[in-house]
Amino acid sequence: MHLPLKHKLATVLLVLSTANAVSNTALAxxxxxxxxxxxxxxxxxxxxxxxxxxxxxxxxxxxxxxxxxxxxxxxxxxxxxxxxxxxxxxxxxxxxxxxxxxxxxxxxxxxxxxxxxxxxxxxxxxxxxxxxxxxxxxxxxxxxxxxxxxxxxxTFYSEASAVINYIAQREGGLDRLKGKKIATVYHDSAYGRETQSPLALLAEKYGFENIQIPVADPGNEQSAQWRQVRQLKPDWVFLRTWGVSTPVAIKTAARFGFPVERIIGDIWASSDEDVLPTGEAGKGYLALTPYPGxxxxxxxxxxxxxxxxxxxxxxxxxxxxxxxxxxxxxxxxxxxxxxxxxxxxxxxxxxxxxxxxxxxxxxxxxxxxxxxxxxxxxxxxxxxLSCSDHEGGGAAKVQQWDGSRWTLITDWVQADRETLRPLIEAKSNAYAKEKGITPRSCASED
Amino acid sequence: MNQHSHSLPASYDAAPLELTRRAWPWPLLTLLLVAFVLIPVLGDDYWLNAILIPFLILSLAGLGLNLLTGYTGQTSVGAAGFMAVGAFATYSLLLRVPGLPLPLALVGGGIIAAGVGFVFGIPSNRIKGFYLMVTTLAAQFFLEWVFTKFPWFYNYASSGTISAPRLELFGYDLHSPLGRYLLVLTSVVLLTWIAVNLVRSQIGRNWMAIRDMDTAAAVIGISVDRHKRLAFAVSSFYLGVAGALWAFAYLGTASASSFDINRSFQILFIIIIGGMGSIAGNFIGAAFISLLPLLLNQIGQGLLSGMVDAGQLQNLQKIIFGMLIIWFLVKEPEGLIRLLANLGERLKAWPLRF
The missing domain is CATH 3.40.50.2300 (Response regulator)
Known part of the structure; x- marks a missing residue:
């Protein structure tokens, strides 16, 4: 009983190896x-x-x-x-x-x-x-x-800036941001934390109140977070969740009575899969994306x-x-x-x-x-793109979910990249120092 | 005087002492020679970076957990948490203590992990088995949370990740794949050598006595609590070093999520499949867990790509891998190392079996 099995195995292996060799040479x-x-x-x-x-x-x-x-x-x-x-x-x-x-x-x-x-x-x-x-x-x-x-x-920095610029558009100008409350509900991970420093800088510049509310991974229970949102009554919520935490956030927000038209999802909370499970609750949800549906x-x-x-x-x-x-x-x-x-x-x-x-x-x-x-x-x-600028664009469109599909409601909303550049340079210089890299001179590149 | 056919055995005094004289461990020496000389000469980047380095580090992590679970009998699902401590501690030492050489930073990271392991081992005084496992699960989640929550641990980087500040030893840059391979190999060989001796020593024998029956061990005068905590500390030291190597010699970067619960399970599976209470079993288990999926993947890619839907092909590999695990564990519940030992015994008698 053992021998035929081994025999078969050997044949299979032989066939496998020859098939592999043939397919490799055929693709030169x-x-x-x-x-x-x-x-x-x-x-x-x-x-x-x-x-x-x-x-x-x-x-x-x-x-x-x-x-x-x-x-x-x-x-x-x-x-x-x-x-x-x-x-x-x-x-x-x-x-x-x-x-x-x-x-x-x-x-x-x-x-x-x-x-x-x-x-x-x-x-x-x-x-x-x-x-x-x-x-x-x-x-x-x-x-x-x-x-x-x-x-x-x-980048995540530009994303933060674009969302603030969009809110300013809706409020009627950057000067109208003063005194507004903007809450960021974020996935508590490296990804979620990335927008903290640019938002702090922008809050200082425009005078809005910057509220940060973390959601622990994976985020399938968010009552505490949205109760907090309800207490603080922010004017806008910037939703930086991911995967399962996005539909849960939208549904929980509806349960606590926070208007869904005031929630702006970020690039990783902007897909069809994020809103389809929310049903009625997701109607009117806004999302920022560099590649609209x-x-x-x-x-x-x-x-x-x-x-x-x-x-x-x-x-x-x-x-x-x-x-x-x-x-x-x-x-x-x-x-x-x-x-x-x-x-x-x-x-x-x-x-x-x-x-x-x-x-x-x-x-x-x-x-x-x-x-x-x-x-x-x-x-x-x-x-x-260029040697000194590896990001390029820095703009996003805002789309709104109508219950079955996304409709675009803005043209490209541009991020204020000049304001954020010093932050980026500080970080990249710190990285260069930590790793002992001498930055190349972009002026000498053609 | 016909010496050959009529001589009696020599008296005991004159007999050669075969028992105490050690034979040269030729297979082991050959293996080391291959690992230190042949592989650096022949291996390319793919073999070093993608296969050998992770295999060696996982073996080391398995070894660490095996000291605790396989030798002392304390089940733990917090292995990755202690790896994270080692990684973040080594990073902190390299970053904040200028001029600290790499080996010392690794040892330091290991010692800090050992301290944390010791603390999380204290409940083992009172609780056993599944209940102890739950406390190690808590350790896993707590440590992961700590390294996400407090930015000091990752030097306030915006992305929450750490990366190796400098990998150099006596002026040599260890950043190349070969350098990192040799660093990992040297650490693994040294620590394995220590572990082999440790489990043969008084401490190791006490651990095994506790594993087999802790009441009996206490009766014969072994300090059970102290040895359990010691096992936690030593195990965490190994895991800490493995974590630091995983972060800096393999990935080059790490965040708390590199050491999530799945990593803990992976290491637990390595020792279950390789063999509990065995040193060599860790290497075989790590090879099985980390290399077999790659092999399946290469076979699948070479044979069936284009013919079968790519997503189904991936799922198929998972199914085959899972079935192999079940098949091996049904065949030999004590792990692959036992399977190999049995095979060796049978080969010794082959072909003149009776």
Missing amino acids: ATNEQFFPLANYRVGAYASSGIPVWAGMIDYLRYINEVEGGINGVKLVWQECETEWTAEKGIECYERFKNGLNGAPVAVYQPNGAPAAYALADKAAADKIPLITLGYGRTEATDGSVFPYNFPVML GSEFEIHKRIKQHILDQGKSDLKDPKSFGSVYYNSGLVNAAIAVEAIRAGQQKFGHRPLNGEEGRWGLEHLNIDEARLKAIGFYGLMQPLK
């Missing part, structure tokens, strides 16, 4: 750019991740099949499961950093805060730029200290025609097409593609390595004309 690359997909399809955050990867893969397919690659350079990608953890994230990065069958890596998206922090130094040592959209180290905006980290579009943008028409309708989409649930997370995947992929395109203008139409990818990112300039050309106008803000 010539003119290909590797696009690593460090993603999470299992674990606690899988449900939010899955539409993001669909957006990314659909866009990469669109670039390959409709546009014939980036200036003729085809994209290849491979997935690696991180489970949103640092250690799996490191494993994926190490697996991918030398490219795939000769196709090099130009930019890397860690897709997860723990991995982004863990990879910051490693990627700098390996000269591979990390793109972190809407998360990651805020102080990495200062590219002179963090040459390989790109917290593009909207909606499927009427030009890129959606193109992807629908060439990918979705051809049955080539990675989406499991077609209803997610145009959801906030799907669109974030599109925007993430588009930034990477445009950075490679920018790099190709200097280095020629060929696959780029990490150093060349960084050059491309630092010379990335997606203006309105370019946004219209690639079909992202309205979905993505103009983005111009």
Whole structure:
């Protein structure tokens, strides 16, 4: 009885190993750019991740099949499961950093805060730029200290400033903020605490009362917090929760009678999945996002025609097409593609390595004309990066939930980045000192 | 005079003392030679950073917990909390004590963790078994909370994360993968050597007596409470060093959430699967827990990618991994080390079994 089993096992192993060898040799690359997909399809955050990867893969397919690659350079990608953890994230990065069958890596998206922090130094040592959209180290905006980290579009500091500017819009001007009460209900974690220092600075500048109310992880019971909100009667609540704590917050707020139209969710509390479980309570909820939901943008028409309708989409649930997370995947992929395109203008139409990818990112300039050309106008803000500015945009739109979908109620609300810059520089200088880094001179970069 | 066929055995006085003379431990020496010489020469970044460094650190953490759970019989699910203490304490020492060499900072972090472990071990005087486990669970959550709540521990960084200020030893920069690998390997080898001797010493034997039956141990004159607390302290020392290495030699950065309850469970599983009350079992358990998923992943990626939906492929690996754990534990509840020992015994008799 034992022998046949062993025999079978040996045969299976043999078949496995030969199949592996064949598939490896068949993929020998010539003119290909590797696009690593460090993603999470299992674990606690899988449900939010899955539409993001669909957006990314659909866009990469669109670039390959409709546009014939980036200036003729085809994209290849491979997935690696991180489970949103640092250690799996490191494993994926190490697996991918030398490219795939000769196709090099130009930019890397860690897709997860723990991995982004863990990879910051490693990627700098390996000269591979990390793109972190809407998360990651805020102080990495200062590219002179963090040459390989790109917290593009909207850092947590800019997010705080944008929300204050939006409230000022609603109140009728920045001078009207004086004496207002703005409460921040935040997930008590590294992510939740990031906005404390910029909000303190802005409160001092504009004279509003800055109230900070923590919610312990995971946040599925928030009566105490919202009782406190009810007592303090703030004019606005800035909701910086995450995952399960967002719908719980909205429902608890309704129970304590706090008006939902006065709650503004942040970038990680702005997806369809955050509000769908709230039912009636979520109607009128506001949220800030650099990649609004909606499927009427030009890129959606193109992807629908060439990918979705051809049955080539990675989406499991077609209803997610145009959801906030799907669109974030599109925007993430588009930034990477445009950075490679920018790099190709200097280095020629060929696959780029990490150093060349960084050059491309630092010379990335997606203006309105370019946004219209690639079909992202309205979905993505103009983005111009440089050596000293690794963030670029710093704007967000505010969307409102009507019970079934998001409607945009503002144009881009710009953050006051000049006011926050000294804070960022203080942090980046402290980091440089702690690590013994000599900041490079951005004036000498071309 | 035919010496060969007719000689009698020599008298006791003249007989060679085989019992006391130690044979050279050739397998162990070969292993060390491979680890210290061959792997640094052959290993690439992926092997060092993604496979060997985490494997060694998890083995060390397993060893720490095994001293407490496997040798002294005190169940703990707070292992990651003590790792966090070690990581944050080492960070504080490196940051706030200028000129402190790295080994001393690691030892210091371990000693501080040992102190905290000692304090959380005090309830073991009165409570046992599952009840004690609950206090260690409390330790886990309390410590995690402390390192999120008080910004002093992470030097007021906006993100609540700590990162290694400097990894250097006698002027050598240990930041390269190889440097970090050698740092981890040296620490693990030294601490394992100490542990092997510790469990063979009077203290180790007392621990095992307490594990087997604490009333009997008290009757024969072992100070049970003192030895339990000592086990907590020593175990936490090991976990503290492992935590510091995890933060600085592996991740390069850490926050309280790097040491959450899942890490505690992971370490508990390492010792359950590897083998309670065994030193080598920790290494086998750590290999099983940390390396097997990678192997499954590589096989899955190489064979089935494109054919099976990516999400289902990931879930499939989890299922296979879980089934393997169950299968091994059903086959041998005492852990993989016992399975290997049995296999060794059978191989000795092979093929002339009767």
